[in-house]
Amino acid sequence: MKNFLIINGHQKYGSSEGRLNQTLVDSMVSLLHENNRVKTTTLQKGYSVEEEQKKFVWADTIIYQTPIYWFSVPGLLKTYMDEVYAYGLFFKGGDQYGRGGLLTNKTYMLSTTWNAPEKAFNDPTQFFKGDDLEGALGHLHRVQEFLGMHPLKSFACYDVIKNPNIDKYVTELHAHLKNVLKF
Template structure:
């Protein structure tokens, strides 16, 4: 039985109410709570810095459920990281820059929602110049590496504005979680 923290990083943006990200988070909780201890955070609903830090220390696995806005996490989610990822608790100074992460032994996974179509990835003629999903979010991986965590394979829903198929997205996420978490 693992301790899993699931964080919903959605931030209301224009007409985006966050239904898809909340649905994906709810599906994760439903699937994973059968064999794991689960805690959740919905950043948009507010949080206590100290409570969030304790959740990270408690967790074996952190799952970030987030939309991708302008090729990164929403501003509120970035503020969350700025406030929660504390020196002396999540990382410390080290002789070699980036080697002072204190959350070693913990794993994380990004589950992201994109307006970009799947075809925009892995094709050198498309926008991401042949980069795959992991390369497209490498800057987000670097943050987690800095605090000592190890990545699990990321998941993504593509083309969510024009071709949103929530039932298919939930199914694909369930398959991904079963594969990545081996349960």
């Protein structure tokens, strides 16, 4: 039995109410709850920094469910990281920059929703200049690496505004989780 922390990083933006990200969180909870312990945080509802730090210490795997706004996480998720990732608890200074992470026994997964179509990735003639999903999320991976955590393969839902397909996203997420978590 493993401990999972799922963070819903959605922040209301324009007409985006966050239903897709909440659906994906609910789907993960349903899938993982059977044989594991699961805690969640929905940033839009508020949080206690101390409680969140305790959840990180408790968790074996942290899953960030977040939309990508302007090629990064919403401001609310960035603020959460700034407030929760504490020196001395999550990282410390070291001889080499970026090698003082204290969460070395933990894994994480980025599960993201994009308005970008899937074809915008992995093609040097498209917007991301040939970067795959992991490359486009590289800056977010650096944050987790700084804390010492180890990545699981990221997941993405593409084209979520122009061509939403909720059933497809949930089915693909379940298959992805079963693959990367080996169950």
